[in-house]
Amino acid sequence: MYAAPDLARQDCSGCPIRHRAVCARCEPDELTRLEEIKFYRTYEAGQPVAWAGDKMDFVASVVSGAATLTQTMEDGRRQMVGLLLPSDFVGRPGRSDLSYDVVAVTDLVMCCFRKAPFEQLMITTPHVAERLLEMTLDELDAAREWMLVLGRKTAREKIASLLAIFARRDTILTPDGTREIRFDLPLTREAMADYLGLTLETVSRQISALKRDKVIVLEGKRAVQVPDFNLLMEEAGDDSDGGMLV
Amino acid sequence: MYAAPDLARQDCSGCPIRHRAVCARCEPDELTRLEEIKFYRTYEAGQPVAWAGDKMDFVASVVSGAATLTQTMEDGRRQMVGLLLPSDFVGRPGRSDLSYDVVAVTDLVMCCFRKAPFEQLMITTPHVAERLLEMTLDELDAAREWMLVLGRKTAREKIASLLAIFARRDTILTPDGTREIRFDLPLTREAMADYLGLTLETVSRQISALKRDKVIVLEGKRAVQVPDFNLLMEEAGDDSDGGMLV
DNA sequence: CGTCCGCTTTGACCCAGATCAACCAGGGAG
DNA sequence: CTCCCTGGTTGATCTGGGTCAAAGCGGACG
Numbered sequence: 001m002y003a004a005p006d007l008a009r010q011d012c013s014g015c016p017i018r019h020r021a022v023c024a025r026c027e028p029d030e031l032t033r034l035e036e037i038k039f040y041r042t043y044e045a046g047q048p049v050a051w052a053g054d055k056m057d058f059v060a061s062v063v064s065g066a067a068t069l070t071q072t073m074e075d076g077r078r079q080m081v082g083l084l085l086p087s088d089f090v091g092r093p094g095r096s097d098l099s100y101d102v103v104a105v106t107d108l109v110m111c112c113f114r115k116a117p118f119e120q121l122m123i124t125t126p127h128v129a130e131r132l133l134e135m136t137l138d139e140l141d142a143a144r145e146w147m148l149v150l151g152r153k154t155a156r157e158k159i160a161s162l163l164a165i166f167a168r169r170d171t172i173l174t175p176d177g178t179r180e181i182r183f184d185l186p187l188t189r190e191a192m193a194d195y196l197g198l199t200l201e202t203v204s205r206q207i208s209a210l211k212r213d214k215v216i217v218l219e220g221k222r223a224v225q226v227p228d229f230n231l232l233m234e235e236a237g238d239d240s241d242g243g244m245l246v
Numbered sequence: 247m248y249a250a251p252d253l254a255r256q257d258c259s260g261c262p263i264r265h266r267a268v269c270a271r272c273e274p275d276e277l278t279r280l281e282e283i284k285f286y287r288t289y290e291a292g293q294p295v296a297w298a299g300d301k302m303d304f305v306a307s308v309v310s311g312a313a314t315l316t317q318t319m320e321d322g323r324r325q326m327v328g329l330l331l332p333s334d335f336v337g338r339p340g341r342s343d344l345s346y347d348v349v350a351v352t353d354l355v356m357c358c359f360r361k362a363p364f365e366q367l368m369i370t371t372p373h374v375a376e377r378l379l380e381m382t383l384d385e386l387d388a389a390r391e392w393m394l395v396l397g398r399k400t401a402r403e404k405i406a407s408l409l410a411i412f413a414r415r416d417t418i419l420t421p422d423g424t425r426e427i428r429f430d431l432p433l434t435r436e437a438m439a440d441y442l443g444l445t446l447e448t449v450s451r452q453i454s455a456l457k458r459d460k461v462i463v464l465e466g467k468r469a470v471q472v473p474d475f476n477l478l479m480e481e482a483g484d485d486s487d488g489g490m491l492v
Numbered sequence: 493c494g495t496c497c498g499c500t501t502t503g504a505c506c507c508a509g510a511t512c513a514a515c516c517a518g519g520g521a522g
Numbered sequence: 523c524t525c526c527c528t529g530g531t532t533g534a535t536c537t538g539g540g541t542c543a544a545a546g547c548g549g550a551c552g
Contacts, residue, residue, distance in 0.1 A: 071394045074485050079397040081390035092383055099387055126372065133379045136386060137338055141345055143389035144327035148317045150396040151325040151443025155539065189500065197397025202539055204501055221500065221548090239320050401509065435530065448509055450531055467517090467530065 011035070015111070020087035021061040022135065025127035033125065037117040043067075043104035049090075050102045058112045059091030065108035066186050069100045070194060080195040082139070085169065089135055093119050106186060150197045153237055158196040159206040160236035163216065167226050181226040210235065257281070261357070266333035267307040268381065271373040279371065283363040289313075289350035295336075296348045304358045305337030311354035312432050315346045316440060326441040328389070331415065335381055339365050352432060396443045399483055404442040405452040406482035409462065413472050427472040456481065 012018060012031050023034055041060070043049055049067060050056050062084045069082035069090075081100055084090060090102060093115065113121075122129045149161050170183035185192075189207075193200040210216050215235055217225040226232050258264060258277050269280055286309070289295055295313060296302050308330045315328035315336075327346055330336060336348060339361065359367075368375045395407050416429035431438075435453075439446040456462050461481055463471040472478050 069390070071390065073394070073398065073483055075483075077398040079394040081393045092387075094380055094383070100390065123372070126369070126375075129372075129375060129379060133375060133382065134340055136379065136382045137340070140382060140386045140389060143386060143393065144315070144317065144346065147327045147389065147392060147396055148319070148325040150393055152319065152323040188498095199540060200500080201502085201541080205539090208501070237319055237321075434528095445510060446530085447511080447532085451509090454531075 012038075015063070017061060017063055017087040017111075021111075022089050022128055022132050023061075025131045026125065027127065030125040030127055033121060034113070034128075037113050037121065039112050041110050041112050043108040043110070045104060045106050045108075047104045047108075048101065049104060049108070049110070050098055052098055052101050054098050055096045056091055056098050056115075057096070058114050059089065059093060059118055060110040060112040062086050062088050062090070063109040063111050065104060065106045067102055067104050067108055068187075068191065068194075069102055071100045078194045079197060080191065082143070083195065089132065091115070093122060093132075105191060155196075155198055155202050155206050156209065156235065157237040158198060159192075159203065159210060160215070160232055161238070162192060162196060163210075163224065163226070164229075164232055164236050164238070166224075167229065167232065181229055183224055185222045185224060258284075261309070263307060263309055263333040263357075267357075268335050268374055268378050269307075271377045272371065273373065276371040276373055279367060280359070280374075283359050283367065285358050287356050287358050289354040289356070291350060291352050291354075293350045293354075294347065295350060295354070295356070296344055298344055298347050300344050301342045302337055302344050302361075303342070304360050305335065305339060305364055306356040306358040308332050308334050308336070309355040309357050311350060311352045313348055313350050313354055314433075314437065314440075315348055317346045324440045325443060326437065328385070329441065335378065337361070339368060339378075351437060401442075401444055401448050401452050402455065402481065403483040404444060405438075405449065405456060406461070406478055407484070408438060408442060409456075409470065409472070410475075410478055410482050410484070412470070413475065413478065427475055429470055431468045431470060 012023065012035055015021075018024070023031060026034060040063070043065075045065075052071065064086055067084040067090070068080050069084065070078050070080045072078045084102075090110075092098075096115070122132070149158055153161060166183050166185065167181050187195070189200045189203045192198075193203045196203065198206075207216075207218070211218050214227070215231055217227065219225065258269065258281055261267075264270070269277060272280065287306070289311075298317065310332055313330040313336070314326050315330065316324050316326045318324045330348075336356075338344075342361070368378070395404055399407060412429050412431065413427050433441070435446045435449045438444075439449045442449065444452075453462075453464070457464050460473070461477055463473060465471065
């Protein structure tokens, strides 16, 4: 876990997301210019960062913590459309109003840039624009992958797919060096339901079912251990093998 | 309808997508450089453009016609993850393998650029990269909008949402100037089902239901007329009004 | 140390949409 | 003119996941 930084700190070189965020490709001089316009904001778990329809006058990178992007219909139905983890970028250079709610799900630290100077900077420092394009293309691929999950997978496959995502992101190497897959769920059952297009009851039932079938082992309600990752992938309906042959 | 162009033609200035595609922002000299590396390809309705997992050695803009992006699971379940219409862009500078199938659904003309020269050109002509970023961000927004449709909308709402998309894109002004909304469905029932995460039977039933309820008027199986666009939006579960007040 | 509250689990029942199956319409080929 | 073949419609039935309801389970707080 990354300690909330001193809000006045200016040094990007020790930043935990330095090598993965929009600034990843920047040369030292470009970084200096970014440092001049950046500022930090922190949010507590549960706090909104911005609402759909708001004008958001800044863009930002997640430094630590997690945030969700959700769309809501008038009658209250909700769909999570993105999950922001450290190094992910929010905001849309070139447009100002947001089309989804952004909410901190854990304590959150963001590295923000006021929109106008950032847009200016994108023109003068190609490495920022270049990296942002790459990140946006990755996001688009992920969104499309998720469309398959939402449109065609069963409840059990959906849960397994979500667990597989967390497993890939958060695997902890145990002290004795065995490559055991073990992580904490960063979301409540309700948030998982919003992500997967399910109800929280179905999420709970399917997690119980996967536990019963020994696909996962639960320690408490949040800690998950995956004894066999290939089995999990199979449950997710993804072809874990293949693709390298032929 | 745009006639299939002479495959050797080099003049971008008369191109029907000149002002909306990746090249929209190009200055005349940038356009000249694009012209030097471009070439056209045509596909007949139903033909594949590329398969998931293929290395695609070019990127392209749709000039006329339509293509679908679909992902397929091993057991045959399919989900359309994108619909390419004129001016839309396919391909991913920076990566080579495709993660979905690209298939022409109507006769299709594409303006292609070999990947390596295009990537080179992106570095030297910022207007291409700039426009591509903007288009990719739009695609991402659209993909996220679609996640709400797939995850939370009912079958009837899904159909209405799809019809609304076509209506917005393809509205034809009738000769006498009345703003009647009337268009042809570019997709079969099966393709609509793949787009919406439904079965083709459900698609057919819901279209019949919307017809019965006078939300749409069908002329034959493909021609659709929408007497009241607001009613259609309401059926889609979208808040057609609102957003401009406050 | 008890109680309250947010989160989770579990059960019983129901319904939207899937599945299985039959049939229809039109248009191209022989 | 008929045959067939592709895409579309419609009906009957089944079922995965939603809905409604009740109860467990920490952990914060008085």
